[in-house]
Amino acid sequence: MKSNSGGIDRILRIVVGLVLIGLTLAGNIGVWGWIGIVPLATGALGWCPLYTILGINTCPMKK
16 A cells, blocks of 8 residues: 555545544534544545545655
């Protein structure tokens, strides 16, 4: 599994995932908020399967 998510991309995914899960736990949104696990996991791992399929890479190039 090669990393394909850059720093800002990973931070945004983690924040969005935590917000969705937090809103679900607070009762503001329904069970669909648990979908926040997906961006949280992909942000933590630094690898997105959809990026792999689409050929997208937001990681900075290594020298």
